[in-house]
Amino acid sequence: MIIKTQADKLLNYLTDASNLPGGHAEKLFVPESAAEIAEILKEANEKKFSVTVSGARTGTVGGAIPFGGVLISMDKLNRIKEINNDFAVVESGVLLTDFQKAVDAKNLFYPPDPTEWSCQIGGTVATNASGARSFKYGATRKYVERLEVVLSSGELLNLRRGENFAKDGFVELETKNGNKIKAKVPTYLQPKTRKNTSGYFSTENLDAIDLFIGSEGTLGVITEIELTLLPKPQGFLSGIVFFEDEKDLLNFVNKAREISFETRQNQSAKLIDASLLEYFDENSLKFISEKFPETPENMAGAIFFEQETTEENEDVLFEQWNNLLEKYNADVEQSWFTTTEQDLIKMRDFRHALPVSVNERIVRYKQKKVGTDMAVPDEKFASFLKFYKQKLNTSGLDYVIFGHIGDNHLHANILPKDETEARKAKHLYGRFIAQAVMLGGTISAEHGIGKLKRHYLYVMYGERFLSEMIRLKRAFDPNGILGRGNMFDERFL
Numbered sequence: 001m002i003i004k005t006q007a008d009k010l011l012n013y014l015t016d017a018s019n020l021p022g023g024h025a026e027k028l029f030v031p032e033s034a035a036e037i038a039e040i041l042k043e044a045n046e047k048k049f050s051v052t053v054s055g056a057r058t059g060t061v062g063g064a065i066p067f068g069g070v071l072i073s074m075d076k077l078n079r080i081k082e083i084n085n086d087f088a089v090v091e092s093g094v095l096l097t098d099f100q101k102a103v104d105a106k107n108l109f110y111p112p113d114p115t116e117w118s119c120q121i122g123g124t125v126a127t128n129a130s131g132a133r134s135f136k137y138g139a140t141r142k143y144v145e146r147l148e149v150v151l152s153s154g155e156l157l158n159l160r161r162g163e164n165f166a167k168d169g170f171v172e173l174e175t176k177n178g179n180k181i182k183a184k185v186p187t188y189l190q191p192k193t194r195k196n197t198s199g200y201f202s203t204e205n206l207d208a209i210d211l212f213i214g215s216e217g218t219l220g221v222i223t224e225i226e227l228t229l230l231p232k233p234q235g236f237l238s239g240i241v242f243f244e245d246e247k248d249l250l251n252f253v254n255k256a257r258e259i260s261f262e263t264r265q266n267q268s269a270k271l272i273d274a275s276l277l278e279y280f281d282e283n284s285l286k287f288i289s290e291k292f293p294e295t296p297e298n299m300a301g302a303i304f305f306e307q308e309t310t311e312e313n314e315d316v317l318f319e320q321w322n323n324l325l326e327k328y329n330a331d332v333e334q335s336w337f338t339t340t341e342q343d344l345i346k347m348r349d350f351r352h353a354l355p356v357s358v359n360e361r362i363v364r365y366k367q368k369k370v371g372t373d374m375a376v377p378d379e380k381f382a383s384f385l386k387f388y389k390q391k392l393n394t395s396g397l398d399y400v401i402f403g404h405i406g407d408n409h410l411h412a413n414i415l416p417k418d419e420t421e422a423r424k425a426k427h428l429y430g431r432f433i434a435q436a437v438m439l440g441g442t443i444s445a446e447h448g449i450g451k452l453k454r455h456y457l458y459v460m461y462g463e464r465f466l467s468e469m470i471r472l473k474r475a476f477d478p479n480g481i482l483g484r485g486n487m488f489d490e491r492f493l
């Protein structure tokens, strides 16, 4: 096992995609097995020093940034152990991009796609990552069949889905050494949103494996993962469609979503069934046009949709999408459709052009963007979007709104040009949080809480439910050494 203590060797591990400053650690361990991780944790637990798990550090909320103690990098636990017809077994440090390539080579399909493929599979499990395709396929949680976890005591836990359900409000788990751990399940229910990564998962009849998925390095170190695989889709029909009127756009999305859900229920292969529905507001289109000058002007917004196809249903599906678009007054003439891999890549580039242009802008003004990750229940979505736009337009700040409209989950990126605007943007962020919570939504639908949003987790759940989460953490990590500062402030531990 490699151990590094020199400050310059640790530098890369002290930050992530959040750019949260001030990270520091005494030591970096790069173990090669669960047994080595167990040794590190045993010592840390005895001496009560904190341990931060470091994946690929693509997280956006500072979860992998240490503020003291030691770091465990998962870089060397990077073996794909097995890929079978319908499942795979990987060590948690395998990069998503390597895994996707290996799965694709076997003509199989692993749906979770959190845009940034340089992350590790362990990181995606620890944050329950999702993305555009989650509209049809759900988040990472849905594909996790088994986890091997090293607890803070150094003991190994093996969790297989379907084997450990909560009973009378408690989960009871047995470690590999035969020790029993009993933990009280939090009593809050998940918000009625399509996605949620705020705090520990909790539901009636909870499967214990779900506590660890999305636990952001606070309950244990995930070392091995078994994942479900699906057959590879034959083809795709994709479109980027433009609307002059936002009302039409929203009605189109509602109808496309409604038909997609009906189709899935009836398991029909000949009807509309979107795998993703992504939104770009008017400002996003202006940013994208810097890279794609062919983007039509004066549009209220655009939708990027995708549906899997076969040779048999491709034509009939194209006709159905076309009819739906005409019904809701999309500008079909100026919209783009494709079934070819090459054009599909171009469409994905179109989508990617937005974060690129936004980042260029941020660099130019030497400011940080303020990005939201909230989602609200279906029936509250239109009013939440209106709230976003009203507040942002009257603020005079520059912004773009885009993202996973199929899941009622949009990202508003506010782009301040100076310190005064940055303060204004932060204040607005707080207003959006309050509004999302008031509407029964979640403060984080896919990026997690980490260190950046722990104050807002308190706002969302209140003292009682936060205490329940902390009690759960203590059951698995009595000394509070793991992922310190993630989800809750250290003073609660």
Ligand SMILES: Cc1cc2nc3c(=O)[nH]c(=O)nc-3n(C[C@H](O)[C@H](O)[C@H](O)COP(=O)(O)OP(=O)(O)OC[C@H]3O[C@@H](n4cnc5c(N)ncnc54)[C@H](O)[C@@H]3O)c2cc1C
Binding pocket: 016, 017, 052, 053, 054, 055, 056, 057, 058, 059, 060, 062, 063, 064, 074, 092, 093, 113, 114, 115, 116, 118, 119, 120, 121, 122, 123, 124, 125, 126, 127, 128, 129, 130, 131, 132, 216, 217, 218, 220, 221, 222, 223, 446, 447, 450, 483, 486
């Ligand atoms: C450009 C960009 C786009 C993104 N888009 C999306 C998106 O569409 N959807 C989405 O869901 N996310 C998105 N993300 C963020 C996403 O959360 C991460 O990409 C990924 O899930 C984290 O994996 P990682 O290996 O980088 O983990 P890290 O950032 O290293 O860690 C994330 C958290 O998981 C913990 N952790 C990591 N590995 C383990 C382990 N083995 N055991 C226990 N805990 C562990 C860490 O302690 C930390 O708390 C995006 C990020 C970027 C930079």
